[in-house]
Amino acid sequence: MPVLSEMRTRRIGRWTSIIGVALAAIALLGSAAAARRPLSRSAPELLQETGLYADFGRHQVDPRHLEFAPQYPLWSDGAAKKRWISLPARAAIDGSNPDVWAFPAGTRFWKEFSFGGRRIETRFMERQEDGTWLYAAYEWNEDQSEARLVSERGKPKAFDLGGGRSHFIPSVNDCKSCHQGHPAQVLGFGALQLSSARDPNAIHGEPMPAPGVDLQYLVDNKLLKRLPRAVLENPPVIHAATPAERTALGYLHGNCGHCHNDAGSLRNLGFSLRHVQGPARRDAERTVATAVGQPVKGRFPGQAPDAKLRVEPGQPERSVLLQRMGSRNPLVQMPPVGTVMIDDEAIRLVTQWIRDLEAPVRSTEATGKTAQTKGEDP
Amino acid sequence: MKASRILLIAAAVAMSVPAIALAQSKTSAKSAQVKRGEYMTMVSGCHDCHTPLKMGANGPEPDMSRMLSGHPQDMQLPPAPGPTGPWNAHVAATLTAWAGPWGVSYTANLTPDPETGVLRDFTEQQFIQTMRTGKHQGQGRQILPPMPWPMIGKMTDQDLKAIFAYLRQIPPVKNKVPDPIIATQ
Numbered sequence: 001m002p003v004l005s006e007m008r009t010r011r012i013g014r015w016t017s018i019i020g021v022a023l024a025a026i027a028l029l030g031s032a033a034a035a036r037r038p039l040s041r042s043a044p045e046l047l048q049e050t051g052l053y054a055d056f057g058r059h060q061v062d063p064r065h066l067e068f069a070p071q072y073p074l075w076s077d078g079a080a081k082k083r084w085i086s087l088p089a090r091a092a093i094d095g096s097n098p099d100v101w102a103f104p105a106g107t108r109f110w111k112e113f114s115f116g117g118r119r120i121e122t123r124f125m126e127r128q129e130d131g132t133w134l135y136a137a138y139e140w141n142e143d144q145s146e147a148r149l150v151s152e153r154g155k156p157k158a159f160d161l162g163g164g165r166s167h168f169i170p171s172v173n174d175c176k177s178c179h180q181g182h183p184a185q186v187l188g189f190g191a192l193q194l195s196s197a198r199d200p201n202a203i204h205g206e207p208m209p210a211p212g213v214d215l216q217y218l219v220d221n222k223l224l225k226r227l228p229r230a231v232l233e234n235p236p237v238i239h240a241a242t243p244a245e246r247t248a249l250g251y252l253h254g255n256c257g258h259c260h261n262d263a264g265s266l267r268n269l270g271f272s273l274r275h276v277q278g279p280a281r282r283d284a285e286r287t288v289a290t291a292v293g294q295p296v297k298g299r300f301p302g303q304a305p306d307a308k309l310r311v312e313p314g315q316p317e318r319s320v321l322l323q324r325m326g327s328r329n330p331l332v333q334m335p336p337v338g339t340v341m342i343d344d345e346a347i348r349l350v351t352q353w354i355r356d357l358e359a360p361v362r363s364t365e366a367t368g369k370t371a372q373t374k375g376e377d378p
Numbered sequence: 379m380k381a382s383r384i385l386l387i388a389a390a391v392a393m394s395v396p397a398i399a400l401a402q403s404k405t406s407a408k409s410a411q412v413k414r415g416e417y418m419t420m421v422s423g424c425h426d427c428h429t430p431l432k433m434g435a436n437g438p439e440p441d442m443s444r445m446l447s448g449h450p451q452d453m454q455l456p457p458a459p460g461p462t463g464p465w466n467a468h469v470a471a472t473l474t475a476w477a478g479p480w481g482v483s484y485t486a487n488l489t490p491d492p493e494t495g496v497l498r499d500f501t502e503q504q505f506i507q508t509m510r511t512g513k514h515q516g517q518g519r520q521i522l523p524p525m526p527w528p529m530i531g532k533m534t535d536q537d538l539k540a541i542f543a544y545l546r547q548i549p550p551v552k553n554k555v556p557d558p559i560i561a562t563q
Contacts, residue, residue, distance in 0.1 A: 173511040180507075181517050259517050265503050266517060298499070301557035330560055336519045 043124065043136030047147035050124050050136075052084065052110050059144070062086075065110075066223075068213040069206040070193035072254030075343040077161060079113040079120070082209075085189060087223055095227035098191045098236075098277040100184045100263065105129045109186065113167075120159045121169045122147055125179075125186070133185050135175035165340045174337045181259035181266065182274070191215065191227075192253060192275050197235040201247040203345050228277075236277055239285050248353035249275065249287050251346055255335060262286065270294075271310065292357060296320045300332045313357035322350055408543070415544025418537050419446075422530060427485045430472040438471070447551035448496075449474035449484035458482050467524075476524055481561035483522035491550035497542075505542045506535060522558055 048056040054063065061067070065084040073081065087093070088106035095101050109125040119140040126134045138147040139155055154171035161167055179185045196214045199205070211217065215232055218224035238253070240246035257274030259266055271294070272286035291310040296303075303320065311319045324334040326347050333339075419425070425440055430450055432441040444450065450472065458477030459468055467478035474485045486496040497505065500515060507516025512527040514520075521527055530538075 173513070177511055177513050177517045265501070265507060266515065268499065268501055268504075331519055331558060333519075336513070336517070 041128065041134070043134060043149055045149050047122055047124070047138040050110070050126075050138075051086070051108065052122070052124075065108075066211070066213050067209040068189065068194065069208050070188035070254065071195065071198045071202050071205060072193060072250040073202075073204050073206060074188065074255055075204065075339060075346060076113060077165075077167065077339050077341040079115055079167070080117075081114075081206075082112045083188065084110045085213075092223050092225040093218070095191070095224045095231075098228055098231045100182075101186070101190060101224075103127050103186060105131075109189070115159045115161070115167065119144055119147070120167060121150070121155075123170075123175070133179065135172050135179070137169050137175075139169055161341060168340070170337060177337060178258050178335070181264045182257075182261050183263050187258045188254070191231055191277050192236040192238070192250075194218070195235040195237065197237050199238070199247055199250050201243055202250055203247065203349055231277055236275070238275055242356070244349070244356065245353055248349050249273075249285050251349060252287055255343075255346070259335075291321060300324065302329070302332065311354055311357070314355060316351040316354040319354050322347070322354060325350065411540045411543045412547060414537070415540035415542070418533070418541050419544055422533075422541075423526075424488070424541075427473050427476075427524070428488050430474045432472075444551055444553065446488040446545070446548060447491075447553040448487040448555045451554045451556070478523060479561060480523055482559040483524075484555045484558060487551065487553050487555050488545050489548055489551045489553075490546055491552050494552055494554045495550065496555070497545060500542075502539060502542050506538045509533070509538055 044050055047053075052061060052065065054060050061084060065086045067082065067084050069083065086108040088104055091104035091106065093101050093103055093107075105127050107127040111123045112119055113121045113123075121140065122138045124134075124136045124138065128134055137150045137154070139150050139158060140147045150169050152172045154174060155169040157166040158169045159167040179187060184190060194214045196216050198208070198214075208214070215224070215227065215235060219227060219232060238246040238249045240249055252273040253275045257272070258264075260269070260271050261267070261274035262272045262276070270290055272290045274286060276286060292313060294310045295308055296310055300320075303323070304318070307318050307320050307323060309319060310321050316322050321334075324332055326342055327333045328340055328342055330336075424446065428446045428448055429440040429442065430444050430447075430453075431438040433439075449470075453470075453472065453475075455470060455475055458475075461467065461477075461479050467476065469476050476483050476485075487494050488497060489495050490498065492498055500508070504515045508514065508521070509527050510516070510531040512521045512525075512531070533541075
């Protein structure tokens, strides 16, 4: 009996220590989780509460966040922009679909907009547990000591751009209208934008900030997993006949492809300006296949009678794509939000590309797509 | 008749009855959805602006021969008066043309006319997004006042789908609504 009792005591003691270790581990994990910032659900009132800064007073960004620069940046009326991503500890982006990366819950992005060396706004996105994204914008005050949450309806006249025009801080609906135009919802952080083979001629291109976040960096640091080996071995490059065409199509990818693509809700237009890597990739870039020589089904106010094609080879003045890029009439302009000034450099780039295109249409796919194409370009 | 043949016929009948019942149930669900859409369209005031008013014996009344077809293309209007003082919006007698600080907007043709209906190329998802965001096809230009999308956008997906289903099957009316006029600043 004493032996049995001793055995029982030992067993209890062993189990007690196992349970003790387990409880300690749970407590540790719990405290680690508590130390990590909880997901926002609703946007905090102040920018510093989103976790961007290590020292807000000195505008010192938390060094754990990664600064990055897409190779084909979105035109924002000449604003200087800085961008950061933060992934939760030990989490990684799933790149198995190279065209639609899946970001873990808790991923945060920030984008800071400055004009004339002064911060005007910082936009914030955070992936929630249910897979949705939180969108918010913060407006900086005059002396740059505070950045406060802007109303969901946005903020007009945030910075005077001259000529009666001003910068508009977007509403949440504005954010969604672009970001939700593609299943990834993240626009400037993808395979082509972070390709190690950057386009040296990209307009408004920015030098890559330290530590040099590109595909190789993300994979090496285990921040991007399951990216198809082929994408890493052959970094994404726009398929183009000339370097100028590569740059033009890259610009359209970065500025138009978030709405005009084959995967989002406007796919019924049959009009894609987005470069793709995955199985949808064919010989021709989608822009060439779905824009060059392709008729516009609808019409926009003031459309010239002879402007009938999205892109008419050799005829920039008759190409609807260029006309809408070159307008800031709210009923006509493209993109429809986020800009009040025409991007003159882009107009020159795309004009030259269209001028250099040779008729007849080069895409073999074009004819088949035309029959299916329906819809007025929004 | 051989027993095996009887069995075969019985099996065929047994299999076809659920298929017919399923088809009927689908038709009935669709019809219920359209009815719901008709009701929602009526009580949400869609007719107020999208069906032009005409003068009847008892005053203005909706011209149901132009039901939900928007501002009549053949209606000639003089230039709208500018906003003055607290009276900063004006409306035509049809309730289909509105002028205000934003410019002049004409109510859209919501019928399924293949040439002039504004929804002709909308998917159901785009219609819902348009009502949720106030943007053309959910992602394009801003929809102009006085379209009450902030209120309509609060409807459930089910109700918006019902409205869309209803609008898809009303009589098409060929009516090319003029382009809006944006106010110059």
